[in-house]
Amino acid sequence: MTQAQTLDHTSDQSIEHRIGTAVNQNAAHTREGLLERLFGWFFKGLVYAQIWEDPVADMNALQITEQDDLVCIASGGCNVMSYLMAQPASITAVDLSPAHVALNKLKVAAPRYLDQNAFYDLFGHANKDSNIRALDQHVLPHLDQITRAYWNKATWRGQRKQMFARGLYRHGLLGQFLKFAHALCWAGGVKFDKLLTAQSLDDQNAFFDQEIAPLYDSRFVRFLANRRASLFGLGIPPAQYDKLAADTGGDIIAVLRERTRKLFCDFPIHDNYFAWQAANRGYKSDGTGPVPPYLEAQNFETLRACVDRVEVLNQSVTEMLAAQPEGSKSVYVLLDAQDWMNDDQLNDLWHQITRTARPGARVLFRTGGLTDILPGRVEGAILNHWRYDAEASTRATAEDRSAIYGAVHMYRYEGA
Structure with missing residues (x-):
């Protein structure tokens, strides 16, 4: 086995362990346990080519400023890229899926080496043969070896990067x-x-x-x-x-x-x-339809100027925060990840959030059901440092155009 193969094998084991830790709540021999492991297997690959949380609703609620240091779950990356319109000081984007990490690294690199039209072709049209030439000539050579290998890897349908010629959002x-x-x-x-x-x-x-x-x-x-x-x-x-079914009695x-x-x-x-x-199954073909903020032509120069502020990591939020200094972050966007967690995982996460939060910090997340899942589950000694912002939560829920989740919730840090 070569060194590269050894690294890939170790990486695969680490990814499997991290995803299993996040997803598996029941023993493997139970029906629920089997379903969890099946979901974990699917989650190792690409799930979302486009994220299904509305970054505009997020930004309206969070009021991101140039002084903010953000932590967010990456998913398909539309949120990470769109938050850059507020020009925050930094964004640390994490995801357990290596496919999502590879997609985010590609999105972060592309504005540096493509003009606005080529960038829109890649992620707006996302179905042109010219996209492969743009990737090969201008973007992939600048990516790290692991990310480059991900997009060049051959599958039964051709190299992975071919999805940008066949319709990214159909993958x-x-x-x-x-x-x-x-x-x-x-x-x-x-x-x-x-x-x-x-x-x-x-x-x-x-x-x-x-x-x-x-x-x-x-x-x-x-x-x-x-x-x-x-x-x-x-x-x-x-x-x-x-949690989804609970809102309507199953x-x-x-x-x-x-x-x-x-x-x-x-x-x-x-x-x-x-x-x-x-x-x-894609944006409007002539390019005149609605798109995420990062794809709007008037935002391209801001995007290009700010992409160097993004770091993308293949880690869990808790794992990443544990390595950060106290009081170093001010905005946390958790998507719906907490719906997956047991009480121990929730408390570990919120311990790290509270430790790393600085005055004025905000946490925004979504739930499959309607109700906030934190009270009664996160220890009072932790949650008492935070205030639930009911007004912002209600407004963000109403404004979220994706309509997939039951509710959006936001907390504000009240200090030690």
Whole structure:
């Protein structure tokens, strides 16, 4: 075995252990344990080519400034890149998935070596042959060896980087989930053109009532939705599935129907790139549709000027924070990761957050269910240092155009 192979083997074992620690809450021989390990296996690969949390809602709540040092979970990287519009002092982005780390490192490097049009081709259109030439000539040579090897690795469909020529947003676990969802919609006669050309919220509501809502009454959709593994494609592990269903007394269909309705009906289609991704499996093909802030042409120079402030690490948030000095961070964005955690993991995380928080620090996170999961689980000696910001939480929940989660929550540091 070569040195490179040894390093890869060790890395694979480390990744498997980290993901297992995050996901596995039950013994392997139990039904729940088997589902958790299956989810962990999927999570080693690319899950999200686009993150499904709204960075605009986040920034409105957090009021990020140039003095802020951010910690966030990377996922597909749209949040990391979009937060740079506020020009914070630093962003440390972490993720357990090596695929997400590789995607984020690519996103961070690309603005340094591409102009705005080529950058948009890569992540906006994300389906052009010229993207591969741009990667090979201008971006990949500047990446570290591990990241470069990830994108050049051959798979049964060709090298991984080929997904930028075939439609990036049709790849990953979510991309495959949406492909299957579209097949179900096609079988049910759904035509998304009606949604994508809607002129008003009334038109969008009519589309949902006529085309989407009836699908949730079908026996087949109900059968699928009531299987925990069916929602793995949304990045929802078994523990989070239960939190989703709890809001409606165990009726997961009611939850999915309402959140799909919010996605398609509560925000104008011309302003909701999440709805475009769900209905079109990509952004508008002519480049005139809604996109995340980091892809908007007027933001490119700010993006290019600030990408050097981002560090991307293949670690858990707790692991990364444990190595940071006291009082060194001011903004923490945890996505929905806490829905996966047991009480010990939650307390370890919040101990490190509290230790590293400086005056004025904010923590923002999402939950699959409606309620805040911290009271009664995180020790009072830790949580008493923080104040729940109900106003900001309610506003961010209402503004989140992705509509996937039950609620957005924000805490403010009250000091020692």
